[in-house]
Amino acid sequence: MAKNPFVPFSRPWIDDTEIEAxxxxxxxxxxxxxNRVREFERSFAEYLGxxxxxxxxxxxxxxxxxxxxxxxxxxDEVITxxxxxxxxxxxxxxxxxxxxxxxxxxxxxxxxxxKIERAITPRTKAILPVHIAGxxxxxxxxxxxxxxxxxxxxxxxxxxxxxxxxxxxxxxIGDLSAFSFYANKNxxxxxxxxxxxxxxxxxxxxxxxxxxxxxxxxxARQSQRDIWRYDITTEGYKYNMTDIxxxxxxxxxxxxxxxxxxxxxxxxxxxxxxxxFPQISTPxxxxxxxxxxxxxxIIQLHTGNRDEVVASLREANIECSVHYIPLHLFExxxxxxxxxxxxxxxxxxxxxxVVSLPLHPGLTEGDLHTVIAAIGKIFNA
Ligand SMILES: Cc1ncc(COP(=O)(O)O)c(C=O)c1O
Numbered sequence: 001m002a003k004n005p006f007v008p009f010s011r012p013w014i015d016d017t018e019i020e021a022x023x024x025x026x027x028x029x030x031x032x033x034x035n036r037v038r039e040f041e042r043s044f045a046e047y048l049g050x051x052x053x054x055x056x057x058x059x060x061x062x063x064x065x066x067x068x069x070x071x072x073x074x075x076d077e078v079i080t081x082x083x084x085x086x087x088x089x090x091x092x093x094x095x096x097x098x099x100x101x102x103x104x105x106x107x108x109x110x111x112x113x114x115k116i117e118r119a120i121t122p123r124t125k126a127i128l129p130v131h132i133a134g135x136x137x138x139x140x141x142x143x144x145x146x147x148x149x150x151x152x153x154x155x156x157x158x159x160x161x162x163x164x165x166x167x168x169x170x171x172x173i174g175d176l177s178a179f180s181f182y183a184n185k186n187x188x189x190x191x192x193x194x195x196x197x198x199x200x201x202x203x204x205x206x207x208x209x210x211x212x213x214x215x216x217x218x219x220a221r222q223s224q225r226d227i228w229r230y231d232i233t234t235e236g237y238k239y240n241m242t243d244i245x246x247x248x249x250x251x252x253x254x255x256x257x258x259x260x261x262x263x264x265x266x267x268x269x270x271x272x273x274x275x276x277f278p279q280i281s282t283p284x285x286x287x288x289x290x291x292x293x294x295x296x297x298i299i300q301l302h303t304g305n306r307d308e309v310v311a312s313l314r315e316a317n318i319e320c321s322v323h324y325i326p327l328h329l330f331e332x333x334x335x336x337x338x339x340x341x342x343x344x345x346x347x348x349x350x351x352x353x354v355v356s357l358p359l360h361p362g363l364t365e366g367d368l369h370t371v372i373a374a375i376g377k378i379f380n381a
Pocket of ligand 1: 057058059060061084085087088130156158159179180181182192193
């Protein structure tokens with residue numbers, strides 16, 4: 001029997017615009033941090049309506065620097081979700097703090113805000129929610145808790161562009177927000193990240209810390225008489241973004257609304273067509289106005305074995321994934337922090353049921369119907 005054409009899970013949306021922009025940077029011979037990075041930061045901040053955007057080498061770096069600048073350090077605790085990629089909790093470990101997990105809401109897969117206050121101790125310094133798949137967390141509730149307990153709100157916005165919560169862009173709500181431009185993200189620079197904040201007090205040291213704590217980068221020193229002279233004014237890290245990445249990022253930003261429209265249309269097709277299968281829940285989109293970035297399209301199975309469903313889709317030439325294996329189930333998190341199976345039942349139950357279907361702007365409606373037909377075959381067989 002002839003196989004369907006291969007349907008990839010995720011592909012970056014790149015065309016000649018990015019190739020031309022990157023080539024121009026290469027031809028200019030200024031290939032590390034320079035004016036392209038500054039332009040990307042300005043445009044990104046403008047897109048979100050936030051005061052500051054600081055470009056870095058990854059979202060992991062963005063989370064790390066955000067925690068440093070927020071003053072989180074040894075023996076502090078940071079409340080987050082176990083239902084995320086390891087980078088979220090890894091960054092908390094970088095500063096010597098403990099990731100304190102709080103279970104998720106079974107519908108949105110985001111941190112359950114009704115369970116956060118129970119996890120607060122005198123050591124808690126920050127809350128680090130993750131907008132899973134691109135659906136905003138309940139930011140009003142999290143902001144209230146942060147205000148009442150004097151905690152910093154750092155949100156992991158790796159999936160959340162463009163995501164809105166009650167008309168405000170994610171990236172313009174938390175004290176600090178961390179974005180990812182990794183290869184599979186809605187806006188990609190291959191590797192890369194951005195910190196956004198409305199706080200001058202956070203932005204100033206962040207700009208210095210991301211490049212060794214040096215007060216002026218090489219681009220800024222070009223016009224000064226002693227081109228070699230600089231000061232180290234703060235603790236430093238090697239987390240700067242290059243002009244090659246930023247040139248690509250600027251092109252991706254120009255296309256962001258267009259790619260979002262395609263993702264949203266595709267998600268709508270899935271939502272409508274998959275509603276016909278009682279064996280599946282489609283992603284929940286809560287009532288209060290939230291613009292979903294549709295970074296991931298995660299269905300939950302009510303019946304059948306998740307691994308077998310993934311294998312059947314794979315057999316049908318459809319690439320799927322599973323988001324996420326909860327962090328407390330990993331050996332490292334159990335050994336380092338004493339987490340155990342059973343600690344976060346909603347995260348564990350979701351993990352057993354979830355399948356992430358292909359969703360990216362390079363798909364065609366035909367690809368979606370291939371996926372929907374394959375699901376039909378699995379459940380109606
Ligand atoms: C939720 C989440 N946070 C953080 C990251 C880390 O992003 P980066 O690879 O840019 O460091 C990822 C990457 O996939 C992610 O999915």
